[in-house]
Amino acid sequence: MEIHRYEKIWFGVAVLLIVAFIGTVAYGAVGAGIEMVDDDGGTIDPNNLSDHERFGDTGVHQVGDGEFEVNMIAVHPSFIPNDIEIPEGSTVTFYMTASDVTHGFNIAGTNVNSMIIPGQITEITVEFDESGTYGFVCHEYCGSLHHEMEGQIQVVPEDEFGGDA
Amino acid sequence: MGVFAHEYPNEAGIVRAALASSFVALLLGGVMGLIQALHRTGYVQVIDDSTYYTVLTLHGVSLAILFSIFFLVGFFQWAVTDSLDRPSEDIRFTKLWYALMVLGSIMAAVPILGGFIDQTEISADVLFTFYAPLEAHPLFYAGLAVFIIGTWLAGIDWFRSWWAWKQKNRGEKTPLRTFMVLTTMLMWYLASAGVAIAVIFFLLPWQLGLVGGVNPLLTRTLFWFFGHPVVYFWLMPVYMMWYVILPKLAGGRLFSDPLARIVFVLFLVLSVPTGIHHQYVDPGISEGFKFLAMTNTMFLLLPSLLTAFTVVASIEHGARQRGGSGYFRWLTDLPWNRPAFTGMALAALMFAAAGFSGMVNAGMNFNYLVHNTLWIVGHFHLTVGTAVALSFMASTYWFLPKITGHKVFSKRLGLVQVVVWFIGMVFMSNAMHRIGLAGEPRRTADPFYDGVTFETSLGTISELHAQIALGSVLLVVSLLLFAAHILLSWFNFADKDAPTPDTIPPALSGPEHAPAVLENFRLWTAIAIGLILLTYTLPIAAIVSGNGWFGPVTTFIGDTSSFLTGLFHAVFGVIP
Amino acid sequence: MSSGTEHEASPDTLDEPDDVWEVDIEKQIGHDEYDPVGTLSLITVYFLIIAFLWVFMYFVEFLGRGPTVV
Numbered sequence: 124m125e126i127h128r129y130e131k132i133w134f135g136v137a138v139l140l141i142v143a144f145i146g147t148v149a150y151g152a153v154g155a156g157i158e159m160v161d162d163d164g165g166t167i168d169p170n171n172l173s174d175h176e177r178f179g180d181t182g183v184h185q186v187g188d189g190e191f192e193v194n195m196i197a198v199h200p201s202f203i204p205n206d207i208e209i210p211e212g213s214t215v216t217f218y219m220t221a222s223d224v225t226h227g228f229n230i231a232g233t234n235v236n237s238m239i240i241p242g243q244i245t246e247i248t249v250e251f252d253e254s255g256t257y258g259f260v261c262h263e264y265c266g267s268l269h270h271e272m273e274g275q276i277q278v279v280p281e282d283e284f285g286g287d288a
Numbered sequence: 289m290g291v292f293a294h295e296y297p298n299e300a301g302i303v304r305a306a307l308a309s310s311f312v313a314l315l316l317g318g319v320m321g322l323i324q325a326l327h328r329t330g331y332v333q334v335i336d337d338s339t340y341y342t343v344l345t346l347h348g349v350s351l352a353i354l355f356s357i358f359f360l361v362g363f364f365q366w367a368v369t370d371s372l373d374r375p376s377e378d379i380r381f382t383k384l385w386y387a388l389m390v391l392g393s394i395m396a397a398v399p400i401l402g403g404f405i406d407q408t409e410i411s412a413d414v415l416f417t418f419y420a421p422l423e424a425h426p427l428f429y430a431g432l433a434v435f436i437i438g439t440w441l442a443g444i445d446w447f448r449s450w451w452a453w454k455q456k457n458r459g460e461k462t463p464l465r466t467f468m469v470l471t472t473m474l475m476w477y478l479a480s481a482g483v484a485i486a487v488i489f490f491l492l493p494w495q496l497g498l499v500g501g502v503n504p505l506l507t508r509t510l511f512w513f514f515g516h517p518v519v520y521f522w523l524m525p526v527y528m529m530w531y532v533i534l535p536k537l538a539g540g541r542l543f544s545d546p547l548a549r550i551v552f553v554l555f556l557v558l559s560v561p562t563g564i565h566h567q568y569v570d571p572g573i574s575e576g577f578k579f580l581a582m583t584n585t586m587f588l589l590l591p592s593l594l595t596a597f598t599v600v601a602s603i604e605h606g607a608r609q610r611g612g613s614g615y616f617r618w619l620t621d622l623p624w625n626r627p628a629f630t631g632m633a634l635a636a637l638m639f640a641a642a643g644f645s646g647m648v649n650a651g652m653n654f655n656y657l658v659h660n661t662l663w664i665v666g667h668f669h670l671t672v673g674t675a676v677a678l679s680f681m682a683s684t685y686w687f688l689p690k691i692t693g694h695k696v697f698s699k700r701l702g703l704v705q706v707v708v709w710f711i712g713m714v715f716m717s718n719a720m721h722r723i724g725l726a727g728e729p730r731r732t733a734d735p736f737y738d739g740v741t742f743e744t745s746l747g748t749i750s751e752l753h754a755q756i757a758l759g760s761v762l763l764v765v766s767l768l769l770f771a772a773h774i775l776l777s778w779f780n781f782a783d784k785d786a787p788t789p790d791t792i793p794p795a796l797s798g799p800e801h802a803p804a805v806l807e808n809f810r811l812w813t814a815i816a817i818g819l820i821l822l823t824y825t826l827p828i829a830a831i832v833s834g835n836g837w838f839g840p841v842t843t844f845i846g847d848t849s850s851f852l853t854g855l856f857h858a859v860f861g862v863i864p
Numbered sequence: 865m866s867s868g869t870e871h872e873a874s875p876d877t878l879d880e881p882d883d884v885w886e887v888d889i890e891k892q893i894g895h896d897e898y899d900p901v902g903t904l905s906l907i908t909v910y911f912l913i914i915a916f917l918w919v920f921m922y923f924v925e926f927l928g929r930g931p932t933v934v
Contacts, residue, residue: 124546124797124801124802124803125544125797125801126544126546126547127543127544127601129597129601130543130544130547130594130597130598130601133593133594133597134594137589137590137593137594138590140589140593141586141587141589141590144586144589144647144650144651145582145583145586147651148582148651148652148653148654151651151653151654152575152652152653157653157656158575159568159569159575159578159652159653160568160569160570160571161571161572161573161574161575161578162571162572162573162574162830162834164571164572165834166572166834166835169839223421224419224421224422224504225419225421225422225504225508227660227729229659229660229661229727229729230727231726231727231728231740231741231742232726232727232742232743233727234656234657235656236569236655236656236657236659236660237569237570237571237659238567238569238570238571239571240504240505240508240570240571240572241421241504242503242504242505242572242834242835242839243504243505243570243571243572243834243835244571245571246571256739258737258739258740258741259740260727260729260732260737260740261729262659262660262661262729262730262731262732263419263660263731264341264344264415264422264731264732265422266422267337267338267341267413268337268338269341269731269732269733270337270732270733270734270735271734273737273738273739273740274739275739275740
């Protein structure tokens with residue numbers, strides 16, 4: 124088979140480009156420490172959320188020094204809870220599940236972005252180093268009022284933090 | 289060889305019918321797009337927020353499924369009949385698959401349209417992805433299944449033609465166009481199995497009450513098993529146009545026939561085991577499986593990058609045969625006054641840009657930046673919305689005379705139409721990408737929240753919304769021009785016969801240079817299946833062992849048995 | 865624009881032969897006498913653009929903003 128020299132060069136460059144892309148993403152995972160949402164959260168029966176140790180008790184819980192857990196249920200068209208307050212510098216682990224249909228969770232303008240699927244528990248850990256208000260939305264269509272599904276995370280300076288919600 | 293419409297009148301009739309169906313869906317889907325774009329940017333709101341999702345479902349299904357697939361089956365029928373130079377083995381079978389596709393489309397459309405009527409309970413506001421446990425009327429799923437079965441029969445039809453051709457042409461290389469059709473259809477059989485299984489074994493039994501529930505992550509995974517490779521089902525006909533028609537329109541010859549075949553084989557092998565890259569931020573799937581899907585996806589860039597070279601080199605060959613010279617000056621020696629050439633070339637240019645946003649989408653953790661934002665919508669309006677749609681429209685200006693027997697009405701009108709589409713998409717898609725980086729979600733009727741603001745570094749969100757609205761208006765203007773132009777041409781208002789023999793020149797490096805192993809479809813299909821098993825067996829086993837075939841049940845074994853019992857019930861329907 | 869034919873002067877291009885191959889080819893170029901230098905140039909430009917954009921998007925747009933899932 125005849126393949127032109129230029130095309131061979133391009134083939135080599137294209138393979139290098141692909142390897143470089145994969146390498147960049149691997150660096151992000153290992154070097155920059157970005158974790159993927161995965162199966163760590165485990166599974167759950169979406170019909171019996173109230174019996175579950177976490178989701179029978181939704182809300183924000185302090186579990187250590189600067190460490191918080193948020194147990195959240197997504198149900199069209201709300202997040203429960205939808206108003207979260209934590210002190211600056213906290214590490215927050217979100218445990219999220221859905222009781223009805225598939226939802227999404229995206230803190231606008233950040234890299235915190237995941238799906239919430241009935242039967243699965245989405246577990247993600249986020250560090251909030253800067254105070255401010257972070258709005259989040261449901262980004263997967265979940266019903267006729269989908270566009271009203273939102274919430275806020277208030278990250279307040281440590282001395283203004285009022286404790287567990 | 290004479291004009292296709294006269295040589296093969298029966299086949300040309302099917303091609304015309306498929307194209308007509310396709311264009312009806314295009315017009316309907318396009319108008320829905322305009323309603324959405326003006327609604328979500330707040331400029332004109334003629335519907336309620338809740339109806340937006342009915343409009344969005346209709347937009348997605350009409351354009352992504354009906355417009356694209358009806359067009360490509362028509363185009364493939366022409367490609368097979370013309371390149372093998374033999375009629376359909378049994379035209380009744382050809383009519384049967386077309387009729388099934390129409391029936392399936394109507395079955396799926398009725399419940400979607402029911403969403404507009406408040407008095408009826410029938411609806412299918414589940415969007416193109418129909419993620420369970422969102423529920424559509426069962427007719428919607430059944431319609432999709434019938435439509436897909438129609439496409440499967442179409443593939444069988446073309447394989448039959450090829451087998452019959454082979455009996456008479458032993459030892460010859462399959463003509464390039466037929467080779468491309470067959471590899472595409474093999475890919476499609478593998479890919480559509482995912483959605484067929486989801487619909488037939490899980491969604492319909494669940495809706496009909498045969499099984500207790502549904503495992504949303506399982507049906508979602510099966511959807512994306514199909515949902516990513518379906519884009520190659522749209523794209524591979526476009527690649528055929530770029531490889532076969534575009535060089536000829538430029539006055540050149542395909543640079544390398546063997547390389548074109550290699551590209552199609554790569555698509556067959558690599559297209560399906562990539563779907564999990566749509567699920568990078570899903571719970572319940574471990575990082576390793578996601579990384580594997582990324583590796584496959586990234587290597588799938590290879591056939592597209594090779595295509596970029598081969599197609600541009602073939603066009604450049606045309607420019608040089610027309611007297612072009614220099615490193616870049618030859619670009620001015622191309623037939624930019626012809627709508628078929630210009631439209632396809634602009635579509636290819638857009639695809640180069642789409643390639644970049646696709647690379648971002650493919651990058652596993654990179655996906656946190658863009659997942660489910662308007663960036664994604666910007667991306668696929670460059671791919672299916674331009675690379676595919678604009679190529680289909682532009683190629684129609686070349687293709688229509690072959691199947692109607694008369695000339696296209698006006699080149700100038702065609703040129704205006706393709707350029708307006710390009711400009712409209714530059715505005716709309718660019719704004720969508722940027723607004724997506726600000727975090728504005730896709731699939732939202734009203735992205736103005738009480739407690740959430742989106743911030744963009746350059747310009748303002750309202751400027752970007754204005755660009756989306758402007759772009760969508762230009763796109764629909766282009767669409768209306770196209771529709772009017774097709775009507776004028778179809779009914780021969782210009783009263784001109786189709787141009788005389790319009791043959792496709794042979795490739796510079798011809799099929800005789802292609803290694804024989806490329807013709808071994810069994811081998812490539814087996815490799816494709818092997819890769820699919822490698823990529824999907826473990827994730828699906830994990831999803832099912834975690835939450836059952838039909839939702840949360842305790843054990844894998846117990847659940848498998850309940851699956852088999854459910855299946856038995858579904859088949860025999862007698863045991864309570 | 866294209867290499868100057870009389871057809872472009874007509875009010876609409878209806879009567880122009882459809883096939884570029886019939887009107888505009890100045891010389892046939894075979895496989896061995898053709899080096900696609902223009903393609904190599906274009907694709908080099910494309911490569912530079914996507915390589916730059918990739919680095920910018922990953923390291924500035926993505927890693928440069930937070931918070932991120934850790």
